[in-house]
Amino acid sequence: MIIAVDGPTASGKGTIAKALAAHYGLPHLDTGLLYRAVGRQVFLDGGDPDDASDALAATSFPDSLLGDPRLRSEDIGGLASRVSVHAVVRQALFDRQRAFATQTGGAVLDGRDIGTVIAPEADAKLFVTASVEARAERRWKEMQERGEPHTLEVIVDDLRRRDERDRNRAEAPLVAAPDAFVLDTSDLGRDEAIAAAIDAVEDALKSQ
Numbered sequence: 001m002i003i004a005v006d007g008p009t010a011s012g013k014g015t016i017a018k019a020l021a022a023h024y025g026l027p028h029l030d031t032g033l034l035y036r037a038v039g040r041q042v043f044l045d046g047g048d049p050d051d052a053s054d055a056l057a058a059t060s061f062p063d064s065l066l067g068d069p070r071l072r073s074e075d076i077g078g079l080a081s082r083v084s085v086h087a088v089v090r091q092a093l094f095d096r097q098r099a100f101a102t103q104t105g106g107a108v109l110d111g112r113d114i115g116t117v118i119a120p121e122a123d124a125k126l127f128v129t130a131s132v133e134a135r136a137e138r139r140w141k142e143m144q145e146r147g148e149p150h151t152l153e154v155i156v157d158d159l160r161r162r163d164e165r166d167r168n169r170a171e172a173p174l175v176a177a178p179d180a181f182v183l184d185t186s187d188l189g190r191d192e193a194i195a196a197a198i199d200a201v202e203d204a205l206k207s208q
Contacts, residue, residue, distance in 0.1 A: 001026065001106035002121070003201060004114035007128035008174060009077065009162055010135035012185040012193050016128055017110035019194040020201060024108070029100045031111035031118070032080065034093050036071040037061045039079025049082040058083065059092040074143060074150055074158065081162045084112075087171040094118070112166055115177035124204035126183055126197055127176035132159050134186040 003020055007013040014030055021028035039049060041061040047054030070076060083089050094117075101107055101119040109118060115125035130138075136156040143150050166174035176182055181200040185193045 001123045001205075002101050002119050003106075003108040004119050004122035004125045004177070004180075005108065005110040005128060005197075006112055006114050006116070006126070006174070006176065006180070007110075008112075008130075008135065008166065009081075009159055010139040011128045011130045012138070012188075012190075013110045013126075013128040015190060016126070016183075016185075016193055016197045017108050020197060021108040023198055024201075026106050026108050027100070027103070028108045028110075029097065031093075031097050031109055031114065033066055033071060034096065035080040035084045035089075036076050037065045037068075038083045038089060038093070039081075040065060040068065040071055040076050042083060043076075043079060049079050052086040052088055055083040055086045056088045056092060059089055072146075074139070074148060074155070078158060078162070081165050085165060085169040085171070090117075090171050112174045113172035115180050116175060117172045120177070123208065124201040125177050125180035126200055127180040128183050128185060128193075128197075130184060130186040132156060132163070135159055 005013045005017040018028055038055060038058045038061060041058035042049045042054055045058060047058065049055055097109065097118045101109055115122055136152055136159055139155050140152045183196055183200060188196065
């Protein structure tokens with residue numbers, strides 16, 4: 001069984017995907033982490049994330065980089081959004097994601113193009129979204145806990161810029177698959193969102 005969970009930054013898709021993986025006993029891949037690793041590697045290489053050649057070179061990052069806690073920082077998130085617009089980067093990471101999705105027994109993947117590009121045949125597809133204000137508030141709280149001194153206004157602006165890039169890029173733009181269940185978590189608590197996601201997956205499985 002393949003479960004695809006897509007959505008914009010800070011919508012809650014990662015939390016939901018992890019919960020679904022635990023609920024159904026499936027392995028989970030945060031595909032955004034791959035792009036964050038590319039963004040981090042570009043930085044380490046002294047390259048330009050807006051240059052396709054520099055970004056492609058960074059896709060050869062060592063697996064150990066995926067364990068770097070700095071990948072979760074806001075700055076690296078911005079770099080990830082910039083390198084992800086390059087078709088050559090998306091192609092380079094496609095096989096890695098595809099192999100994870102099609103492993104024996106299935107998997108849960110979360111990202112921005114899982115249901116549309118990586119695993120369009122997924123048994124259940126969710127598109128998790130929330131208002132920019134709600135997402136910014138969540139991200140701000142996370143950053144406060146990590147000691148990152150960003151203001152709420154800066155985060156709102158950053159999320160809007162990321163949304164613009166992700167939704168309007170030529171390759172694999174951020175859109176809900178036609179058969180995805182759209183889950184708006186703006187006014188939902190963590191447990192409510194997870195419960196709604198499980199119900200959506202169950203409904204998708206019953207309809208097959």
